[in-house]
Amino acid sequence: MSASIEARGLVKTYPGDVRALDGLDITVGAGTVFGLLGPNGAGKSTTVKILTTLARPDEGTALVEGIDVLRRPDQVRHVIGVVAQNSGSDLGATGRENLILQGRLYGMGAAAKTRADELIERLDLTEFAGRMVKTYSGGMQRRLDVALGLMHRPAVLFLDEPTSGLDPESRTALWREVSRLAGDEGLTVLLTTHYLEEADRLADHVAIVDRGRVVAQGTPDQLKGGLHGDAVHLELPAGADLDAARRALASLPGVQEVRLSGRSLSARSDDAAGMVPVILAALQQAGTSAASVTVARPSLDDVYLRHTGRRYHDAEADAGDEAEALVTEGAGR
Incomplete structure (x- = not known):
């Protein structure tokens, strides 16, 4: 199987000597759903920022669809779609208007309207497409975000914590959409998540990230079967x-x-x-x-425990405490 994404030795340090990535390696097969699983602060979003050309690593290399993200970022942006944690849609415009604008930004011209209508139907947004986005629920907003990421028919779709903050019903609905997308036209999906069940259910292959490194990877069944x-x-x-x-x-x-x-x-x-x-x-x-x-x-929580020596929920709590400490320290300066 050919690789859609290859990253080797990624290192990224932020001010305050915060080492977000510490030699991270991943290979994502074409046409698969690849899950980066780890607690908040593990380095997942930083990895996505580098692979989508929004940040540069201090060390390491990365290719997306065979294109070097550091040397040819403009080419990379044309073959990827990105659904970030925070929506980039215009709240004062309708869903349809957001989609058509996105298509035109990618040079789709008159074809943008046809593609927008296709995605509105595909992602079950027909009832809401004519409404301003500021009236959307969280689940509706995330479906629109996915549609925006798909407008220009990318080869690779990045979903960064796509269900964070959603209620269980909206999360389950978005899971169904991601599962459907994965089977369409060989689309490669890189999913970051801190939900164990989400990675287990959606990903063909999982890389467990802890403190900026991949500590275990394989299919969910392979990882659990090793216990x-x-x-x-x-x-x-x-x-x-x-x-x-x-x-x-x-x-x-x-x-x-x-x-x-x-x-x-x-x-x-x-x-x-x-x-x-x-x-x-x-x-x-x-x-x-x-x-x-x-x-x-055996569960992915048990896999995480074996490789890190910590329970997953304890790692999440530690990440929250560290973040709070950094905020408090910054406020006191």
Whole structure:
């Protein structure tokens, strides 16, 4: 399979010595949906900015449809469509007017109206196309954003956190649209997301990004299949002796990959359900207990835990704390 996107050794550092990318490598096969999965602050949006010519890396190279993004950015912009996190549509114009203007900016001339009507029908915007965009719901706005990205028939479509902030119903509707797009005319889709379920459901291939590096990649099934046995997840109560609990599980035969993240303790076993009474007894003997216990099939959260040593929700919380600290520090200067 030929590659639509190739990036090697991307490094990007922002003021304050914030290293957004730390040698990131990805290869995206033509005609596939490729998911960049990671918590906020992992480097996903910076990667998209570089690949769409909106930022330059400090180090590394990147090709989109065989075109060097640093040497020929104008050519790259003609073969890509971009749906950014923040909409670029004119709120005071109608959906149809936004689409026609987008087409004319790409030199489509009279063909812009025909293409706009095609996308309005395809993305179920017929009822709203004549209304000003400022009256659109979040889900309607995102469908229009996707239509804008498709106006000039790009070879590669970038979707940067396309469902962030949407309600569950709107998110599910947009998932359906992305799935339909992926099957049309060999369109390549690069999707960034911090939703585990979104990557699992939509992406043919997933690269898990943590602190500016790809730590694991493959199909969702390949990544989950690399974890042998089922997972036992325990939430420990406040005041529990966390180290004692971890040691108690690690000493049990038939229990592997014991990891502690915050007050969440996880382990794997070929007979996870059968090991629960044994695990609880070991915790009791160690002088602690579990507030809750669940047994689950391997998930992308488990993959993330294996490769980073942190639970995904803990990484999201850490990213939020770091962002708040940077804002507070900046305000105090």
